[in-house]
Amino acid sequence: MLTVLVLLPTAVAVSLLCLPRGTPRSVHVAWTATAVVELALTATIWLRHPAGGGLSHQERARWLPSVGAGYHVGVDGLSLPLVAMSCVLFLACALYTWRQTDRVREFAVLFLFLQSTSLGLFVALDLILFFLFFDLSLVAMYFVIAGWGHRDAARSALLFFLYTFTGSLALLLGFIGLYLAADPHTFDIVELTRDDPLAGRTTHGALVLLAVGVGLAIKTPTVPFHTWLPPAHTDAPAAGSAVLAGVLLKMGTYGFLRIAMPVMPGAWRGAAVVFVVVGVVSVVYGALVAFAQTDFKRMVAYTSVNHMGYIVLAVGAAGTLGGDGPAGDRARHLAVTGSVFQMVSHGLLTGALFLLCGVLYERGGTHRTAAYSGVAHRAPVFAALTGVAAFASLGLPGFSGFIAEFQILTGSLGPQPVATGLALLGVLLTAALLLRAVRQVFTGPLRLPPTGPGQATTTRSFPDLAWHETASLTPLLALAVVLGLLPRFVLDVIEPASLGVLRLLAR
């Protein structure tokens, strides 16, 4: 089942390439249909996932037995929500680009391939498989940014590729370190988790965690490894940005929960404070820099640094174990659950925000916030949806972001009160900057970027959302509301898994 889920998009992509070139419409239909089927498959897997937690739908095959790597996939409460979120987001992207005409076939092929790699990464239970999907997602995203981006796209794509490729090699070195520490040598995550190969090897453990940590931190990205993110986002096409921020960034934080914490519990506990500090710095710095942006999309990109910072803070706080009894355990459980929930929530919301940025750019030709004013007069639906996305993103109760951040901050407050207090500052800043941007763009007298020199600022046509844009954005925001009001059905899946991570961490 999972193999089908992972390989189906690639199979469709290959057949799109091999079959005679169809019309753009037929390509879009095939792409969207695949995304719908993927979502349906995920829903089936979700329904069949056992309520008690643990890994389900596992599949194993011998692949490279002599290197200790195998094909091993499976889902649990950590990965299943992310798989579902990715499928929703990829469907949204397929719908969003419904009217695109520029090399549609290649674009669809890359996105289908990206979907394969993203889902493959989340279900991988083998380090080499994980790495394979990690690297292939970089390749696909490089071509998306370089091929369909605007302005300085080639340079941004190169920066993105080089930077994250560095991370992936750090990751690979860390994986090799784990592999050699295990006896017998293996790359299987489940076996490594069971064996805890680095127990009692402080130096080796610290070095491996350093390599894995740097690799994942670059991907997440956390300060100070975030510098690739703003240019990549600014120049990427809207759907590319949505997937990059919504899905690809999660690979970093997911790696912390899937690999770093359960496989290297000792090293993680030793370095947890580092992650707490990095997380808080990302939260505050990301918010501050976002506050200084004059470009709407760049601002959203920096809020991603801020939002991913909460996750790093939470997983760091979960590692600072003290003898604080059941209350502390509950707090850490809350933090880890919140971090997974935040990944889902951020994926939906930032995906929506980037798609909305794309709408703005397509109509106005610029992301500069100051170039717009009073857009709500022309495009009320667009304004309403952006408002909803912004409010949800800043953590207003009733939206998924609130549940996530509330859990993270409440859970982290006990183990790390000072850091959590500082992180609250980030919440305030994010709220302020999102509200300021929304006010600037949508309220006040109508002012749009002039269509040419000397033209009036109101002549440009600014049509409201087309049906396909509404169809792509509404489900994302509706899900954010549903998750904000009725989070239980997702939390029930996450909680056993986060409890499992903590149990492994406490070894």
Next chain:
Amino acid sequence: MNGTDENPLDLLPEVLLAGCAVLALLLGCWLPRHRQWLAGALAVTGCAAGLVAAAVAAAGPTGTAFDASYAVDPVTSTGRIVILGGTLLVLLLSLTSPWLRAAPRETEFYVLVLLAAVGAVLLAGAQDLLLLAAGYLLASVPAYALAGFARDGRGTEAALKYYVLGALLGVLLLTGVTVLLAAGHGTGYPALRRELPDAPVGLVITGGLGVLAGVLFKSGGVPAHYWLPDAVQGSLAPVGAFLTTVPKIGALAAGYRLAAGPLADTGRWWPDLVAVVAVASMTLGNLAAFSQRDVRRLLAYSTISQVGYLLLPVAVAGRTALDQRALLFYLAGYAVTNLGAFAVVCALPRARHLADYRGLARERPALAVALVVCLLGLVGTPPTAVFLGKLAVFSAAFDAGYTWLAVVAAANTVASLFYYLRWIAPTVLGTAPPGDEDRDGDGGRVGNGNAGRAGADPLAGGHATGDATFAGGAVLVAYPAAAASVLLGLLGGPVLDLLAGPLAG
């Protein structure tokens, strides 16, 4: 010398190759010009037969031949298969090259390729320093002639540079052999392995350095790499493919055999020295590749950096259980991927510069896919064969306690991505049709002269499809090589198992 192991059948692949070379030469003397391709066909047949013989021998027992001077073990078998496979691909590239098919000395080309391949196989299997020296000469002398085969200015310069450096380092190799003979009272590896640990360290190091110089020259590693970029740029594209692939395999296998055999117990000087050479090779190769605009030169520097990674298992030979299969698998993956990239270059004889590849993805999507797969393969992107090779090589370095070496190699891999992307980006994303810009840009270049001559030569018309910017036959190598690069990576498990057997002797 009356051992029981003087069975020529042990050397059947080598005998087949050498025999076909002689036969092809005789055949070429009698064939009319337009039938010279028969000699090429004979060479291809010889290679294929040699491959079969090598595969059969690989399945057989490990042993030695001719008074233990030649080993038949996994290293030799893999060396044979990869060298013969690589030679086969090069021969196919040559047979589909319009320029070569029109050349008056077509047969000689095939013969030289076969002889150089025999030399490379001998390097891989030699278990005696004298045989190593003989293999070195046999692998080198035909290669000098190949480098200058086009008989133009650039080719002559390339051949001369190649020859002078080869002669110098060949002398060093012979000196090293002599010194090791003095130190170890013999030239056979088993004897040397017993004697060298007790021999004076100074002598061993001096001799080892000399032998290493020869290995580095044939593999194109720093500091014996100066000939490589010029030879690859100045000679024909199939020759470039040959020079950057086939001799390297033999030389690195020879280096490994030396490291795991006679020099294994002589102290840490060898691993440390080779580690430094490896780092220098990958780093300098990468740095030099950054600024290249000529695709062949870029590939040449890329192969220099690849030798750096390949030297890692040679450095840590005998200090980990992972070294041998890492080297052999990487060699196989590298050979097929590198040949795939060169096949694309052969398919576009006029596209000499990175800019000439702009828009290839729109003009010839399949060829562009093959190129991108091969270049990403050379970077080490999973799931290609080189990725698996790199994984094995890094693991071996780690396991032997050379973590820093693995880290440096990883950093270099990142650096290498940069120049491969400089090629990939215009190929996939550019819009101008390929071949538009080279005509005004490099009027004085040799390669263009080659291509131009192919267009002007009346004989060329019979072979080329009239489109001088595209030599369609080369895709017969490019597509399978790219596919093999991915398949070898995906299905590498069983292959890796086969490579792990013990050395002979």
